[in-house]
Every structure is written in structure tokens, then in C-alpha cells.
Amino acid sequence: MGAKHSGKRGFLERTTSSFVDAMEHAFYAERTARVDGLLQRIDPRVKLVGILALVVPAAASHSFAVILGLFAIAVVLAALSHVSFGVLLKRVWIAVLLFTGVIALPAPFVTPGKVVYHLPWLGWSVTAQGLTSAGYLVLRVETAATLCVLLVLTTPWTHVLKALRVLRVPAVLVTILGMTYRYLFLVLQSAHDMFESRRSRMIGELTASERRRVAASSAGVLMSKTFDLSNDVYEAMLSRGYRGEVAILDEFRIGRLDWAMLSAFALVSIAAFWLGR
Amino acid sequence: MNQINPNGGAPPPAFELSDVTYRYREVTALNHLDLTVNAGRRAALLGANGSGKSTLLRILNGLCFPDEGTVRFCGKPLTEESIQNDGFGFDFRRRVGLVFQNPDVQLFSPTVFDEVAFGPLQLRWPPDQIRRKITETLEMLEITHLKDRSPHHLSTGEKKRVALASILILDPEILLLDEPTAALDPKSASHMIDFLVRAKDSGKTVITTTHDLDIVEDIADECFVFHEGRIAAGGTPAEILSDEALLRTTGLMHSHLHVHKSGQVHAHSHLHRHEH
Numbered sequence: 292m293g294a295k296h297s298g299k300r301g302f303l304e305r306t307t308s309s310f311v312d313a314m315e316h317a318f319y320a321e322r323t324a325r326v327d328g329l330l331q332r333i334d335p336r337v338k339l340v341g342i343l344a345l346v347v348p349a350a351a352s353h354s355f356a357v358i359l360g361l362f363a364i365a366v367v368l369a370a371l372s373h374v375s376f377g378v379l380l381k382r383v384w385i386a387v388l389l390f391t392g393v394i395a396l397p398a399p400f401v402t403p404g405k406v407v408y409h410l411p412w413l414g415w416s417v418t419a420q421g422l423t424s425a426g427y428l429v430l431r432v433e434t435a436a437t438l439c440v441l442l443v444l445t446t447p448w449t450h451v452l453k454a455l456r457v458l459r460v461p462a463v464l465v466t467i468l469g470m471t472y473r474y475l476f477l478v479l480q481s482a483h484d485m486f487e488s489r490r491s492r493m494i495g496e497l498t499a500s501e502r503r504r505v506a507a508s509s510a511g512v513l514m515s516k517t518f519d520l521s522n523d524v525y526e527a528m529l530s531r532g533y534r535g536e537v538a539i540l541d542e543f544r545i546g547r548l549d550w551a552m553l554s555a556f557a558l559v560s561i562a563a564f565w566l567g568r
Numbered sequence: 569m570n571q572i573n574p575n576g577g578a579p580p581p582a583f584e585l586s587d588v589t590y591r592y593r594e595v596t597a598l599n600h601l602d603l604t605v606n607a608g609r610r611a612a613l614l615g616a617n618g619s620g621k622s623t624l625l626r627i628l629n630g631l632c633f634p635d636e637g638t639v640r641f642c643g644k645p646l647t648e649e650s651i652q653n654d655g656f657g658f659d660f661r662r663r664v665g666l667v668f669q670n671p672d673v674q675l676f677s678p679t680v681f682d683e684v685a686f687g688p689l690q691l692r693w694p695p696d697q698i699r700r701k702i703t704e705t706l707e708m709l710e711i712t713h714l715k716d717r718s719p720h721h722l723s724t725g726e727k728k729r730v731a732l733a734s735i736l737i738l739d740p741e742i743l744l745l746d747e748p749t750a751a752l753d754p755k756s757a758s759h760m761i762d763f764l765v766r767a768k769d770s771g772k773t774v775i776t777t778t779h780d781l782d783i784v785e786d787i788a789d790e791c792f793v794f795h796e797g798r799i800a801a802g803g804t805p806a807e808i809l810s811d812e813a814l815l816r817t818t819g820l821m822h823s824h825l826h827v828h829k830s831g832q833v834h835a836h837s838h839l840h841r842h843e844h
Contacts (some may be wrong), residue, residue: 321718449678449718469678476720477672523673526631530668531734532661532690534654540685540698 293362313479321376328372330445334549335454341556342442348560349434352567355427361563365441371396371447384433384438391432397424448472453539466537470524478517485509570785580643582607582773583628584744588637589795590623597623598634599797607642607741608775612766612784614808615794616819618796623668624794625744628775660690665735669725669746675719680711680730683719705737709763725756732763742773748779761786764794767788779820782810793818 324331331339349361369379405419443451452468489505497505583605597620605611613621619631626632627639632635641660651657665687666815677683685801688698702808706712709729709785719727728748735743748764749757764787767774776787784791785805793808795818799801808814815821 312650350660389600394594438732444624447679447716447718454679469682470676473676473719476718514645520673523668523670526626527668527674527676528686530629530631530661531687531738532658533686534657538692539690540682540689540695 299396306379310413311483316542317448317476320444321447323374324447326373326445326446328374330372330441331366332543332548333448333552334543335450336457337549337553337556338442338446339451340453340457341553342438344556344560346438347565348563349438350431350562350568352431354567355423355430357563357567358427358430358434361559362430364435364559365434365437369437369441372441374441376446378444379437381565383436386431387433389431395428398422398425398428400405450543453543456539462539463537465539473529474517474520477520480511481516482513485512578605580640580713581605582609582642583775584640584660585634586638586645588627588634589628590620590632590634590637598798601798604676605775607773607774608771610764610787610789610806610828611776612788612791613775613777613794614781614784614791614818616778616779619818620797622746624837625746625775625777627665627819628744629664630660631666644658651730655807658691662738664742664744665738666744666818667728667731667735667746667748669750670726671731672719674734675727676720678718680706680714680717680719680722680733681732684734684737688732691738698805701737701816705733709733719777719829724797725752725759728752728756728760729762734782740772742775743767745776747777747779749778776816781815781820784809793820794820 329539333341345361345364349358352358369376399417400415400419402418402421402424404418406416407419407422408415408417409415445456449472451466451470452472455465455468456462488507581604583603585601588598588601588603589596599620599730601620603624603766615621623632626696627634629648630641632774633639633646633648641664644656646660651660675683677686685698688701693701697771700716706715709732711726711729711733713724714722716731719730721833724731733750733753743763748760752760761783764776766773767787768789774787778784778787788805791803791805791808793814801811801814801816811829812821812831
């Protein structure tokens with residue numbers, strides 16, 4: 292292989308490292324979901340419905356104070372559920388600010404209204420209404436994303452999927468999503484091992500054409516492996532009596548805390564709708 | 569097996585294969601094979617890799633069907649048509665369980681609990697019975713602590729035990745095991761062997777594929793040696809293990825370098841039932 296030497300991390304290093312990152316994210320989420328915090332103690336169905344009940348007014352409210360209040364509630368829930376603010380800052384708040392900020396950036400300049408500032412060199416006007424629109428967008432997305440991430444970080448993903456049944460999501464879809472999640476890790480591990488084995492046999496960095504060839508051949512091998520795996524899994528399902536219809540065992544139980552939290556979510560949601568109308 | 573023969577004689581064999589041939593395109597995996605496994609017996613299918621053992625297990629589990637020849641399950645024809653018949657198919661899946669060699673294939677559910685519940689749910693057991701049986705099965709295999717874990721967090725030994733639990737919960741009369749001790753560490757392998765030894769008193773028919781000759785006498789009452797898609801020999805474990813020429817021809821025994829405590833290195837056959 293015509294490898295060239297470089298001090299920078301190569302294509303294979305970056306790819307294997309991104310596989311490891313993806314797995315670490317998932318493992319972190321599963322670890323947090325097992326911590327003894329407030330949200331972790333709630334039935335996943337109550338949590339799913341409750342979080343949705345807060346996300347909808349956050350998206351629909353016309354009051355800055357109400358959205359800010361919902362954001363504050365999300366922060367308090369995070370603290371009571373032992374979710375690290377560092378993780379929220381890195382994965383949600385900064386990421387959302389950057390992503391939504393790009394979308395909201397033109398709003399202060401293109402929204403008509405009272406001019407509050409002139410950009411000295413470009414001569415563009417910044418309007419109060421434009422700043423308010425941009426502020427609403429960023430705050431709404433920050434609040435909704437924080438609430439959704441709290442749901443995922445405090446609930447095992449498998450429970451989130453099962454809880455979707457309460458929203459009448461068909462059992463077959465829940466099962467497919469569950470299997471996808473299950474085998475994602477196996478395929479990820481397989482891809483990681485393939486790239487590691489290549490790394491262990493080469494020195495230096497690959498050229499651009501070699502990188503493309505490695506990526507294409509790896510994708511092909513992975514696809515072929517996945518196809519074989521799917522056939523084997525289907526046989527394993529048939530072997531245990533699968534005949535085309537999916538059944539799921541619901542092992543959730545609603546207790547006092549769940550009812551109390553459901554009531555609290557409902558009250559906050561109704562109040563947010565009323566105050567932010 | 570608790571089946572009563574209507575004619576009053578001995579019950580029919582659990583499986584009866586006659587002149588079975590199975591091909592993967594141009595490769596012949598099973599070649600005019602005849603085999604009978606009687607009910608309540610523990611049979612070991614011995615053979616080197618690629619000798620057709622796993623294909624045979626898939627045929628016995630009604631997952632694929634021979635190109636030629638016939639398979640009978642408890643006296644009834646086992647065909648693609650019969651297994652699609654609701655009555656027969658339902659009964660067959662309840663009575664025959666297969667533990668795959670690769671546990672990742674078998675553990676497709678998001679958690680261990682869901683995995684063990686999958687079979688009973690397909691067979692429409694009542695939810696309370698499923699929950700009770702899950703608890704009993706996990707306790708029996710000493711894996712209750714894994715109940716809420718995802719399969720990708722488990723070791724190979726744990727995965728194998730969960731795969732076994734997912735079949736044992738159905739309490740099948742016939743248990744098919746594909747290389748149950750492959751890739752296991754000694755402790756996990758010994759757990760699996762202990763289970764197979766205990767199966768002797770359960771009255772179940774247990775058919776195990778393996779190329780591990782060290783465990784054969786413990787897990788089987790009879791052995792069938794596979795070679796190139798046929799049965800090269802059959803007999804008791806003692807008879808088969810004493811036939812060194814047969815084991816060499818079929819790739820189950822070979823010579824390799826061996827280091828003794830004294831530091832002496834020499835080559836001898838790879839059957840580890842020896843003492844120094």
C-alpha cells in the first residue's frame with residue numbers, strides 16, 4: 292500500500308475513533324439511565340408523555356418568560372436526575388446554539404421593524420423584532436432539545452421505544468426500531484474491528500484514492516455481512532415460533548410517584564399554554 | 569418424550585432422515601445421509617468444520633429443507649408445507665428448540681428480558697405465565713442479574729447462557745445445540761457441560777454438534793461422525809473415541825507439538841484425555 296507519512300491523524304484513525312465515540316455516547320446514556328435520580332424513577336410512559344407535554348408549549352408559546360420558565364424547569368429536572376451540566380452544555384446547549392444560530396442569523400437583518408443598530412461597514416440594520424424572532428427560535432430549540440435529551444439520558448433506549456406504544460405506535464415498528472438499535476452496535480463493532488485490523492497492518496497515511504477504495508470495499512464487506520446476519524436472525528426468529536406477527540410484553544407499572552409527576556407535568560403544561568397564549 | 573404411540577408399541581424416533589441431500593449452489597453439504605435419533609436419547613454429531621453438522625441442525629429445526637430425501641419428525645413428514653400448516657408448525661416450534669452457534673444471531677431483542685420473553689410471546693402464552701417462567705429460567709441458569717442488560721454488553725459466555733434460556737423457557741422436548749462450548753472460556757464451558765450432563769435425567773432428546781472430543785462422553789449416549797456430508801460412523805462415545813484411525817480420517821484428531829513439564833517438546837495426537 293502506497294502510504295505516506297504524516298503527523299496528522301489518518302483516515303483509519305479518525306474512522307475508528309468516531310466508531311468508539313459513537314459507542315461511548317451510547318454507553319454514557321445507558322449509565323446515566325441507571326443512576327438513582329428523579330426522572331430515572333418515573334415510568335417511561337409517564338416521562339414520554341410528560342416531556343412531550345412540556346415540549347409542545349415551549350414550541351408554541353408567545354411569551355419569552357414562559358419559555359425561559361420551561362427551560363429553567365428542564366435545568367432543575369436535569370439537576371434532580373444527576374445529569375451532568377457539562378454534558379448538556381457540550382452536547383445540547385452549544386451544539387443547538389451553533390446550529391440554530393446559523394438559521395436565526397439572518398432574522399435580525401431581514402425582519403422589518405424598529406431599527407436598534409446599524410452595522411458600521413456593511414450598512415445593514417438590526418431590528419428589535421428581528422432580534423426577538425431570533426431569540427425565540429434559539430430559546431425554543433434549546434428548551435425542547437434539553438427536554439428531549441433528558442428523556443433519552445434518563446431512560447434506557449429500549450424503554451423509550453416500548454413507551455412509544457402509549458402513543459399508539461404499532462408493535463411491529465417498535466420491534467424493528469429495537470432490533471435496529473440492538474444490531475447497530477454489532478455492525479459498529481464489526482466495522483471498528485475491520486478498520487483496526489487494517490490499521491494494524493499499515494504504516495503511515497493513505498492517499499486520497501486509497502482512502503476511497505478502503506471506504507468502498509469496507510462498506511461492501513459490511514453490507515454483505517449485514518445481509519448474512521439478517522438472514523440468520525430471521526431464521527432464529529422463525530425457530531422460536533415467529534410467524535409474521537409481533538407481540539410485546541409490557542412490564543411497566545405506574546406508581547404513586549408516576550401519578551404525581553404526571554399531574555405536575557400536566558399542570559405545568561396547561562399553565563404554560565395559558566400564560567404563553 | 570411423552571408421546572404415546574397409538575399402535576401401542578415404542579414411540580417413533582424423534583427424527584428419521586432418509587437419503588437426505590442438501591446443496592449450497594455447487595457445494596454439497598449433506599450427501600445421501602441416513603440418520604435416526606430415538607426419542608429421549610442424547611446424540612452428539614461429531615465432525616470437523618464444514619462437515620455439514622450445522623446444516624443438518626437447520627434441517628432438523630425446519631429452517632431449510634433437503635433437495636433430495638425425506639425427514640420425519642416423530643413419525644410425521646417434516647416439509648416446507650407441513651411447517652407452514654398452523655397446527656403442525658405451532659406444535660413443532662413448541663417441541664423443538666435450537667441454540668445457534670453464534671449467540672448474536674439469536675439475541676435480537678433489546679434486553680435479556682425481552683429476549684427470553686420472545687418465544688413464549690410468539691406461542692401466545694398468558695403474560696403472567698411468561699413473567700413467572702422468565703424468573704424461573706433466569707434463576708435456573710443463574711443469570712437473573714442480566715435481566716435488564718442489552719445483549720451487546722454481555723460476554724460470550726453470558727450471551728450463550730441467555731441464548732439457552734431463550735430456548736429452555738419453552739421447555740422443548742427436543743433440544744438442538746450447535747457447538748455449545750465453542751469460543752467459551754473454561755468456566756462458561758463447564759457451566760454448559762454441566763447443563764448437558766444434567767439433561768440426561770430430564771428425558772429430553774438432546775442433539776449436540778461439536779468437535780470437542782473431550783466432552784463427548786459426558787454429553788452423549790450415542791455419537792455420529794460426519795465426514796464430507798455423510799455419516800462415516802455411529803456408536804457409543806467409547807466406541808467412537810477408541811477408533812483413532814476414524815478420528816484421524818475425519819479430521820477430529822491430529823498431531824501437534826506438545827510441551828511437557830520437563831521441558832521436553834514432541835508431537836503426539838491431539839486427544840487430551842491422557843495423563844502424564
